[in-house]
Amino acid sequence: EVQLEESGGGLVPPGGSLRLSCVVSGFTFSDQYMDWVRQAPGKGLEWVGRSRNKANSYTTEYAASVKGRFTISRDDSTNSLYLQMNSLKTEDTALYYCARGTMLSGVSYTDYWGQGTLVTVSS
Amino acid sequence: DIQLTQSPSFLSASVRDRVTITCRASQGIRSFLAWYQQKPGKAPKLLIYAASTLQSGVPSRFSGSGSGTEFTLTISSLQPEDFATYYCQKYDNYPLTFGGGTKVEIK
Numbered sequence: 001e002v003q004l005e006e007s008g009g010g011l012v013p014p015g016g017s018l019r020l021s022c023v024v025s026g027f028t029f030s031d032q033y034m035d036w037v038r039q040a041p042g043k044g045l046e047w048v049g050r051s052r053n054k055a056n057s058y059t060t061e062y063a064a065s066v067k068g069r070f071t072i073s074r075d076d077s078t079n080s081l082y083l084q085m086n087s088l089k090t091e092d093t094a095l096y097y098c099a100r101g102t103m104l105s106g107v108s109y110t111d112y113w114g115q116g117t118l119v120t121v122s123s
Numbered sequence: 124d125i126q127l128t129q130s131p132s133f134l135s136a137s138v139r140d141r142v143t144i145t146c147r148a149s150q151g152i153r154s155f156l157a158w159y160q161q162k163p164g165k166a167p168k169l170l171i172y173a174a175s176t177l178q179s180g181v182p183s184r185f186s187g188s189g190s191g192t193e194f195t196l197t198i199s200s201l202q203p204e205d206f207a208t209y210y211c212q213k214y215d216n217y218p219l220t221f222g223g224g225t226k227v228e229i230k
Contacts, residue, residue: 047219061217109157109214113166
C-alpha cells in the first residue's frame with residue numbers, strides 16, 4: 001500500500017524558515033518523481049515543485065512563486081522527501097501536500113497524495 | 124505559462140444526474156491532463172490521467188475525454204459520495220498547473 005506522511009508544519013513569522021518532511025512507503029522511492037503541492041485556506045491547489053527520480057539525477061523544478069526561496073531534496077536511505085522553505089511570506093500560508101509522480105509516455109502525472117501539513121506564516 | 128480554465132466553478136445537481144465539467148487550456152497540451160476529486164478536509168484523489176484513462180479503483184461512472192485544449196470530465200449518474208470539488212491539472216511541461224476547481228453540490 002502506497003503511503004505518504006508529511007510533518008514539520010507550524011507557525012513561523014514572516015521572513016522565517018521551515019523544513020517540511022515526507023516519509024513514504026509501499027513503493028521504490030528512488031524510482032519515482034515526487035511533488036509538493038499546496039492549498040491556501042479555502043482556495044484551490046497550487047503546484048510548488050518537483051524532484052525527479054534517481055534515473056534523472058534528482059533534478060528539480062519549481063513554481064515561479066517559490067523559486068529561489070524553496071528547495072526540494074530527498075534521502076533515499078530513509079525514503080524521505082524534504083521541502084526547505086526560506087524567506088517565508090504570509091501568502092505561503094497553506095496546507096502542504098507531498099505527492100508521488102508516476103511516469104507514462106515520458107512525462108509524470110501525480111497519483112498518490114499524503115494528508116498534508118499546515119504551514120502558517122504570521123507575526 | 125499555460126493556464127487552465129475550468130467551468131463551471133460551481134454546479135448544483137441531483138443524485139442520478141449526468142454532470143459534465145470542462146477544462147480549457149490556453150495552449151495545446153496534447154493528452155497530458157489529469158482530473159482529481161477532493162472532499163472537505165481530505166487530500167485530492169486521482170480519478171483520470173492521460174485525459175481519458177480511469178485510475179484503478181475509480182468507478183466507471185467517471186470518464187474523461189479531450190485533447191489539445193479542451194477536456195471534459197463526465198459523471199454519468201451522480202452518486203451521494205460524488206459531491207466534492209474537482210480539479211484538472213496539466214503535466215506536459217513545467218510549471219504544472221491546476222484549474223481553479225469545480226464545486227459540485229447537492230441541489
